[in-house]
Amino acid sequence: MVHSWSVRAFLYQVPSFLLYYKLGKIIAIFFYMMAFALLESILVTAALVLLGFVLPLKWFREGFPYKAFLTVSVAAGAMIYLQSILDNKLPPKETFLLLGGISFAAVVLLILLAHNLKFLQKVLLFIVDRLSILLYLFLPLSTIGLVVVMIRNFW
Amino acid sequence: MKLASFVPVAALTRRSMGWTRSVQPPGRPNIIIFVFDAWSAFNVSLYGYGRETMPNLARFAERAAVYHHHYTTGTFTPPGTASLLTGTYPWSHRAFQLGSGIIDRYADKQIFSVLKDAHATCGYSQNKLVDKFLFQMEESLDAHIPIGSFSAQHRYLYNLPIFKNDGQVAFASFEDNIFQEGGGFDASLFFGPAFRTKTLYDRTVLTNLFQQDYPRGVPDSAELFLLEEVVDGALNTLEHSRQPALVYMHFFPPHEPYTPKAGCFQKFRNDTFISDISGPHPLSLDNKKKGTLRAEQRFYDEYLLSWDDEFGRVYDYLDASGLLDNSYIFITSDHGQIHDRGESGHMTSLLFEPLMHVPLVVSRPGQKVREDIYTNTSHVDLLPTIAALSGNPIPEWAEGEVLPGLGGSENIDRSIFVLDAKSNSSFMPLRKYSLSLTRSRFRLTRYQYPQYEGYEFYDLDADPGEKQDLYGSLPTAARDMQAEMLDRISDVNQQYMRK
Secondary structure, X not given: OHHHHHHHHHHHHHHHHHHHOOHHHHHHHHHHHHHHHHHHHHHHHHXXXXXXXXXXXXXXXXXXXXXXHHHHHHHHHHHHHHHHHOOXXXXXXXXXXHHHHHHXXXXXXXXXXXXXXXXXXXXXXXXXXXXXXXXXXXXXXXHHHHHHHHHHHHO | OOHHHHOXXXXXXXXXXXXXXXXXXXXXOEEEEEEEOOOOHHHOHHHOOOOOOXXXXXXXXXXXXXXXXXXXXXXXHHHHHHHHHHOOOXXXXXXXXXXXXXXXXXXXXXXXXXXXXXXXXEEEEOOHHHHHHHXXXXXXXXXXXXXXXXXXXXXXXXXXXXXXXXXXXXXXXXXXXXXXXXXXXXXXXXXXXXXXXXXXXXXXXXXXXXXXXXXXXXXXXXOEOOHHHHHHHHHHHHHXXXXXXXXXXXXXXXXXXXXOOOOOOOOOXXXXXXXXXXXXXXXXXXXXXXXXXXXXXXXXXXXXXXXXXXXXXXXXXXXXXXHHHHEEEEEEEXXXXXXXXXXXXXXXXXXXXXXXXXXXXXXXXXXXXXXXXXXXXXXXXXXXXXXXXXXXXXXXXXOOXXXXXXOEOOOOOOEEEEEEOOOOOOOOOOOOEEEEEEEOOEEEEEEEOOOXXXXXXXXXXXXXXXXXXXXXXXXXXXXXXHHHHHHHHHHHHHOOOOO
């Protein structure tokens, strides 16, 4: 999810990059973005794993793949909405409280729903399984990205 | 007060080793260049403006050469600054767009590389687009002072030490991309909005903290800063510089947002000055009403007055420290600013006097008397002039001339170009552009865009406000200038044509 969002942003920028960067630099920028997305993904995953350890077994660790997927999906939706309203001025505190509250409620509700509906679990796990194919693409790209960033800065 | 202003400059610089060494041979004059961003000569009292916006600049001018018809080469930061630094027109250095750098073959052909053997070289910019150039030129810099050194807020990531060798790509990756500036979507799904929220929170705190001092908000270059702290930092840098030095300092004021200090806020509110504002041009994007433009012009003037207060401190320091006696001091801008023809600011394709005509005031070592120079001059003249003044040969790539009053001669028939090609690729021939050619008292401007094409021709002596387009009557001067313009475009496009 993190990588796909990053690729979307990169593709959005490419037309303007083409005006003033040569191909080599554009590829380097892509790898910077992939490397950053990898770090972001690792930290998000770590936070979910931590949540699994902190919360009671049945709440989160049991059925971790679909519960984590639901949590990340709702959080991603909330963050995309937040991105859309952020400008040069900080939105009122109420906006953050409302967004946080709605997101939290949505996660709890969806997890409860999925916990009790086997069919929904199956659908979610099917989606997770399909999405995991992207790992075969993004993981090598991110690894190359890290190498590229290191080579460009340390050698 | 922020600590950074009091830290010795060597502690702040990305490259500081060379800055603290003694440079040979001694006895050469320092070259100090102050650039004020988006500073139009149109709004400066020294150039005949109806409001007393810059009394301290006038004080400085009493012992300097005042260039009355000095032009930038582009109407926003990258093209204008790149020309100043490389001595070439935008069609050579190709910094056409906001995010663009100088093309590789000019990255080591610039003012710092010309002077680095005999001068300690130092670059500082509050404008990230110029700081990016400084990254490109770091090999020629003894000291590159980080962009946020004198800011009250820190938000940039591209200049972190881990990206020390790759500032340009880190810049393109992080700034306005992984982390957005202002509105829009971040490439980073989770950290992006979190980082922006934190940045906006910091801004709110600072704005509230300094509300009394800055009633219209704290000065903002994407990082908030205080005018007095930036000047303190600059003076601290000068104080610690090894001589002879070439110091380039690019300050963000009076660039918008216009945020004067309390003492200058509303200073011109009740004056009787009314500027003559024309209606929108076919290429105007904003189409703002005249009342709005007049109000914004007043805000700009008040900010100029506020910045001039700070400049007064710089001038007093230069005088007291003796730098006026052993330095050439250049004060200019990267581009102008317009509040006319429906447009406010400078991100426009229009080429009119307020956008192109920038101040240039130069003080020679020990100069005591004011000189006024009325010949047309250009930003491309700065590099050859500085090369000559510092005893270096004028580089063969430089496209300008030595400034009159500083060793050059007055050339009233020379052609001065200003180019805006922000929607044109840097690697392709010029197809979409605005180009003006000023020669003597005439100006020919060509707008070449899919949505609008046309020429305009003005007699600047008879019509300094460029109100009457004479192109329809096609005087002889216009025909000659049109031929020269088309020849020049054809020449510069040659190397970018597909074989």
